[in-house]
Amino acid sequence: MITMTGPAGIALLALILFPVVYAIVLSTVEWTPAQGFGEFTGFSNLQRMVEDAQFWDSLRITLTLYVSLLVCQTCIGLYLGQLLDRQIRARQFVQAFLLLPSMIAPVAISLLWLLLYNPQFGLANYLLNLVGLSGLPWLGDPSTVLMSIAIVDIWQWSPFMGLLMFAGMRALPKEPFEAAIMDGASPRQTFFRVTLPLLKPIIFVAILIRSVDLLRFFDTIYVLTQGGPLDASLTLNIYAYRRGFQYFDMSYAATLMLTLLLLVIVIAGLITFLRRRYADAA
Amino acid sequence: MTVRPWWQTAACVAAAGMTLAACGGNGDSAADSGVADGEYEPSGTISLLAQKHPWTAAIEPYIPEFEEETGITVEVQTFAEEQARDRHLTQLQSGSTDFDVFMSLKSREGQMYADAGFYEPLDPWLEDTEATPDDWDRDDFKQAPWEGEAFNGEQLGLPIIVEGPVVFYRKDLFEEHGIERPKSQDELIDAAAAIEDATQDSVTGVTIRGLAPALPYTFGPFFHGTGLEWLDDDGAPNFDEPEAVEAIERYVALARDHGPEGVLNYSFTQSSQLFAQGHAGMSVESSNEISSVIDPEDSTVAEDVGVMPTPPGPGGQHPTVLQWGISMSPYSENQDAAWEFMKWATSPEMQLQLAMDGIASPRASTWESEEFQETLDRPALTEWAEALDVIQTDGHPEVAPPGENQPEIRQIIGDGVGQVIAGNMDAAEAAQQIQSELETVLG
Numbered sequence: 001m002i003t004m005t006g007p008a009g010i011a012l013l014a015l016i017l018f019p020v021v022y023a024i025v026l027s028t029v030e031w032t033p034a035q036g037f038g039e040f041t042g043f044s045n046l047q048r049m050v051e052d053a054q055f056w057d058s059l060r061i062t063l064t065l066y067v068s069l070l071v072c073q074t075c076i077g078l079y080l081g082q083l084l085d086r087q088i089r090a091r092q093f094v095q096a097f098l099l100l101p102s103m104i105a106p107v108a109i110s111l112l113w114l115l116l117y118n119p120q121f122g123l124a125n126y127l128l129n130l131v132g133l134s135g136l137p138w139l140g141d142p143s144t145v146l147m148s149i150a151i152v153d154i155w156q157w158s159p160f161m162g163l164l165m166f167a168g169m170r171a172l173p174k175e176p177f178e179a180a181i182m183d184g185a186s187p188r189q190t191f192f193r194v195t196l197p198l199l200k201p202i203i204f205v206a207i208l209i210r211s212v213d214l215l216r217f218f219d220t221i222y223v224l225t226q227g228g229p230l231d232a233s234l235t236l237n238i239y240a241y242r243r244g245f246q247y248f249d250m251s252y253a254a255t256l257m258l259t260l261l262l263l264v265i266v267i268a269g270l271i272t273f274l275r276r277r278y279a280d281a282a
Numbered sequence: 283m284t285v286r287p288w289w290q291t292a293a294c295v296a297a298a299g300m301t302l303a304a305c306g307g308n309g310d311s312a313a314d315s316g317v318a319d320g321e322y323e324p325s326g327t328i329s330l331l332a333q334k335h336p337w338t339a340a341i342e343p344y345i346p347e348f349e350e351e352t353g354i355t356v357e358v359q360t361f362a363e364e365q366a367r368d369r370h371l372t373q374l375q376s377g378s379t380d381f382d383v384f385m386s387l388k389s390r391e392g393q394m395y396a397d398a399g400f401y402e403p404l405d406p407w408l409e410d411t412e413a414t415p416d417d418w419d420r421d422d423f424k425q426a427p428w429e430g431e432a433f434n435g436e437q438l439g440l441p442i443i444v445e446g447p448v449v450f451y452r453k454d455l456f457e458e459h460g461i462e463r464p465k466s467q468d469e470l471i472d473a474a475a476a477i478e479d480a481t482q483d484s485v486t487g488v489t490i491r492g493l494a495p496a497l498p499y500t501f502g503p504f505f506h507g508t509g510l511e512w513l514d515d516d517g518a519p520n521f522d523e524p525e526a527v528e529a530i531e532r533y534v535a536l537a538r539d540h541g542p543e544g545v546l547n548y549s550f551t552q553s554s555q556l557f558a559q560g561h562a563g564m565s566v567e568s569s570n571e572i573s574s575v576i577d578p579e580d581s582t583v584a585e586d587v588g589v590m591p592t593p594p595g596p597g598g599q600h601p602t603v604l605q606w607g608i609s610m611s612p613y614s615e616n617q618d619a620a621w622e623f624m625k626w627a628t629s630p631e632m633q634l635q636l637a638m639d640g641i642a643s644p645r646a647s648t649w650e651s652e653e654f655q656e657t658l659d660r661p662a663l664t665e666w667a668e669a670l671d672v673i674q675t676d677g678h679p680e681v682a683p684p685g686e687n688q689p690e691i692r693q694i695i696g697d698g699v700g701q702v703i704a705g706n707m708d709a710a711e712a713a714q715q716i717q718s719e720l721e722t723v724l725g
Contacts, residue, residue: 032398033371033374033375033394033395033398033400034397034398034399034400036375119542119543119544120542120543120556120559120561121559135543137543137544138544139544139547140543140544140545140546140547141544141546141704142546142704225547228493228494228546228547229492229493229494229546229547229700229704230494230546230697230700230701230704230706231697242693245367245368245371246364246495246689246690247687247689247690248371248394248687
């Protein structure tokens with residue numbers, strides 16, 4: 001038995017336990033570039049974090065992006081899944097096409113959107129002007145930056161959600177749908193009363209996958225704004241990066257990242273709990 | 283030559299973010315230099331960790347000549363500026379022998395790295411006549427960049443390029459609309475307004491940095507232009523002086539009232555692009571940007587570019603001046619070969635060669651050279667050289683208040699001025715905020 005699980009256990013220890021323990025140790029000591037680990041400081045970093053207005057701001061930004069993106073992507077995903085589930089022509093082609101955005105590296109996509117969003121030469125403002133609207137500053141203004149980042153992520157990940165939903169819909173039993181038609185249910189009624197309840201398990205899985213990604217949101221924002229302008233898109237992850245790698249404030253960065261890790265664990269746990277409670281029973 | 287794309291590094295950093303596992307303990311200094319043993323034996327392979335920078339692009343084509351001459355192989359690792367910085371910090375912290383020579387911006391990380399022992403002191407090589415023959419001529423370096431590479435009484439780097447903010451402007455627009463070349467910072471604001479009036483707002487008056495961490499570099503001339511220093515005699519920040527509020531107001535008048543939309547994201551890339559596409563009448567940017575605005579392949583206004591120093595404020599003309607340098611890793615296992623490369627890259631001959639490719643030299647002899655003068659065959663280049671002369675003569679070497687934590691100090695100033703640009707605060711409130719935050723960071 002041990003010979004079977006041994007290597008996996010060691011890999012698990014090395015890959016997961018070691019970095020986490022390392023980060024915990026790092027967060028409780030003083031760290032300087034010259035000496036590395038220094039004096040034990042206990043929970044002083046935690047206290048500092050609680051008193052740090054920037055931390056609360058970045059937590060708020062992280063959660064705002066998380067909730068709004070998750071809701072949008074799930075709804076759009078459900079809609080796309082519905083469309084695919086109908087008999088449409090060239091479905092395989094459409095499927096492959098939908099997979100594309102999620103296959104491209106976020107950095108490449110971000111660079112592309114950086115061009116589209118350029119207030120002076122970008123396509124986005126050109127199109128707005130074309131229909132008679134005035135252009136937006138997009139990434140250049142604190143009031144529009146989160147929306148602009150959200151659009152990029154929705155564009156990239158909604159199709160993927162659509163494919164997940166579609167796969168789930170294909171696996172559903174046919175009988176309830178036939179019964180619904182026999183009972184004269186409208187397509188709308190069928191969707192809300194039959195499809196959605198049956199689809200719950202797959203929706204929970206999709207939400208779980210996106211949750212972990214969205215809470216750790218980094219690459220897109222790093223390329224698009226690096227947290228700016230005026231820290232309006234400074235998520236917890238970007239803030240920790242800035243503290244650690246730009247301000248050489250590694251211990252505090254470790255504290256921030258552990259907080260993020262805790263947040264991911266709590267939310268993932270909550271989703272799993274809800275799934276067991278509401279989806280598995282169905 | 284192994285060049286890892288910067289996004290891979292970004293991805294690694296993102297992954298490492300959870301764990302920060304790259305920050306291991308320190309090794310001891312790897313090798314005693316050959317010079318210290320009394321033998322100078324440069325050979326083998328060295329690795330240069332470089333930023334994506336005009337200097338890197340200019341010197342790379344000449345490296346094969348060095349390799350042929352000396353038999354030393356040079357591997358160049360090039361990264362975008364931030365990624366290169368992440369890399370040398372993590373590698374030096376872990377005592378890695380991954381690179382031997384690295385580009386470093388002393389005005390930013392210099393003090394911190396010097397205190398951490400991340401730069402090998404170069405004095406043993408400089409003092410050894412075999413390692414450094416007289417014709418290398420160390421006295422030829424201008425004082426400001428040479429001393430900018432020294433910390434705690436030791437020479438820790440060699441300067442490779444000097445730069446400072448200048449004003450690029452559209453001569454054709456100025457002539458066509460009868461706009462005078464500004465002689466003061468207030469006239470600079472007037473000129474920006476005049477350009478917008480004359481072109482019915484189809485051309486942005488001026489483009490200037492709004493991106494928080496990059497802003498102090500171009501804000502400095504306005505701050506020092508009031509006659510203020512960053513810190514007073516007691517080492518406390520000077521943002522509580524009324525002149526600081528005036529400096530912010532002047533800067534914001536340019537950036538907000540006559541600057542481009544989305545200016546809060548503007549640094550050199552955005553400004554030069556906007557200016558080179560003919561959408562801005564003036565650009566307050568680094569002298570390094572000369573090539574991107576006068577190269578006809580990149581610029582639609584290449585023939586119409588004029589260059590002037592940032593004009594004086596009421597308290598005089600004090601443009602920011604800084605130098606980039608190359609330093610030796612204390613963990614290099616091939617320090618003699620590293621020195622041989624550093625010496626070659628900064629030699630009078632090489633600096634002259636690079637200067638003719640548009641790299642502003644820290645050596646006096648380059649600027650006096652007739653060969654170099656002859657390459658200034660366009661009015662823009664002549665003006666550029668004149669502006670750099672002003673920068674090197676009157677320039678202020680501090681991009682931001684001196685302190686170990688430069689990135690945070692700069693972010694504080696950039697955020698404060700940015701709040702005024704965004705209309706969230708007035709200049710007095712911003713100055714007050716900057717003052718109190720700087721007091722905390724500077725201790």
